[in-house]
Every structure is written in C-alpha cells, then in structure tokens.
Amino acid sequence: MRTLSAVLILAVAAIATLTAHDHHGRHHRGVHHSNYCGTDGCGSDCRGSNCGQQSNTAAMRSAPAPIEDMQVIHFLFDQHSQVTRRVNFTDDGIEAITESADPTVRAQLRKHVRAMKQRLDQRQPLRQWDPLFAAIFEHAGKIRLDVFDTPNGVRIVETSSDPSVVKIIHAHAHAVSGFVTEGGANMHKSHPVPATGSR
Numbered sequence: 001m002r003t004l005s006a007v008l009i010l011a012v013a014a015i016a017t018l019t020a021h022d023h024h025g026r027h028h029r030g031v032h033h034s035n036y037c038g039t040d041g042c043g044s045d046c047r048g049s050n051c052g053q054q055s056n057t058a059a060m061r062s063a064p065a066p067i068e069d070m071q072v073i074h075f076l077f078d079q080h081s082q083v084t085r086r087v088n089f090t091d092d093g094i095e096a097i098t099e100s101a102d103p104t105v106r107a108q109l110r111k112h113v114r115a116m117k118q119r120l121d122q123r124q125p126l127r128q129w130d131p132l133f134a135a136i137f138e139h140a141g142k143i144r145l146d147v148f149d150t151p152n153g154v155r156i157v158e159t160s161s162d163p164s165v166v167k168i169i170h171a172h173a174h175a176v177s178g179f180v181t182e183g184g185a186n187m188h189k190s191h192p193v194p195a196t197g198s199r
C-alpha cells in the first residue's frame with residue numbers, strides 16, 4: 001500500500017512537472033514538438049479563460065500563436081546571421097531597416113513583420129511572459145506601425161505621440177536588434193520595460 005502511494009505521488013509530480021510553465025515556459029509539454037514555441041518563450045502564454053479572444057484590457061491573454069507564426073520566428077532565429085539591421089532612433093519612435101541578401105530569409109522577414117503588425121492591430125499578443133512584449137501589446141492603441149518593402153527586406157516606421165510609449169518602442173527595437181545579432185541565444189531572454197519619467 002505504501003509502495004502504491006509512493007507511485008501515485010511520483011506520477012502526480014511527474015504530470016505537474018510536464019504541464020507546469022516556468023515564466024519562460026521552457027518546461028511545457030510542447031517543447032519538443034513542431035510548435036514547440038507555441039506556448040513558451042517565443043509565443044503565447046495562453047493560460048486564462050479568455051484565451052484566444054480579443055481584448056483591449058490589460059488583462060488580455062495571448063491568443064494561441066499559430067504554428068505558422070512560430071515557424072517563421074524560429075526560421076528567423078536560425079537564420080539571424082543572414083539578417084542585417086539598422087535603426088534610427090527618433091523623438092517619436094524609430095525607423096528600422098532590416099534586410100537579407102537571401103531571398104527566403106527576406107520573404108520570411110516580410111511575412112513576420114506583417115504578421116506582427118496584424119497582431120498589434122488586432123491586439124493578439126504573444127510572448128506575454130516577457131514584460132517588454134506585454135507592454136508593446138498593452139499600448140498597441142498608441143502605436144503606429146507602417147511597413148514598407150525595401151529591395152532586400154523591410155523598412156518600418158514605428159511612432160507614438162506618448163513619450164512613455166516611445167520609450168517602449170525604442171526598447172523593443174533594441175530587443176529585435178538583439179534577436180538579429182544573438183539569434184536563438186536571446187530567445188528566452190526577458191526584456192524589462194523602460195522606466196517612465198524624464199527621457
């Protein structure tokens with residue numbers, strides 16, 4: 001009987017471990033699947049009852065990140081050394097040009113940026129465990145993001161009339177630059193939200 005209890009306790013502990021998220025979600029059950037980013041560091045952290053619904057409230061939850069979005073993100077992480085990027089920080093936001101000489105990488109880059117713009121417009125956050133990404137989506141209503149193709153990639157202009165949101169845009173641009181320079185090594189890195197106050 002004691003042996004049976006011990007087995008039961010071990011089984012419960014094992015299930016809890018498999019289903020638990022740390023804040024990066026690395027330990028969730030999907031981690032080795034093709035959508036292994038679906039609920040972890042790269043994507044959504046859908047945990048609430050209103051998962052998958054749109055909401056403008058601070059309590060909004062991530063929509064489950066489509067496999068396609070995650071595949072593109074992983075491709076970009078993998079191919080980060082094929083990507084070049086320069087950012088011009090302005091008083092009201094950024095202008096960034098991100099390009100690749102490789103046509104496939106370039107196409108995925110364009111796809112990613114437009115998918116993310118759509119997510120911003122529709123308030124469908126992902127990577128909500130990361131405070132900076134949570135903040136970007138929380139303030140999506142105050143962010144204007146325009147996307148243009150360049151011959152080798154994309155140029156984006158991202159602005160806000162709210163100085164505290166401009167700080168978030170700047171910080172996010174640094175985060176994206178970190179993804180480009182570091183690749184997957186930065187995938188699970190959390191980014192703080194910049195303090196508000198004087199710039």
Ligand code: HEM
Pocket residue numbers: 041042043073076077080083096097098112113116117120126127133136145156158169172173176179180187
């Ligand atoms: C965990 C992985 C990633 C997530 C969750 C993510 C998410 C986002 C989001 C939400 C945006 C739109 C919001 C905004 O621009 O303020 C964005 C834009 C962008 N992302 Fe990603 N991204 C990821 C990885 C990457 C990678 C690996 C690259 C390239 C190597 C990349 C390149 C870009 C670019 C170029 C933009 C346009 C904005 C800019 O140039 O600053 N992203 N991403």
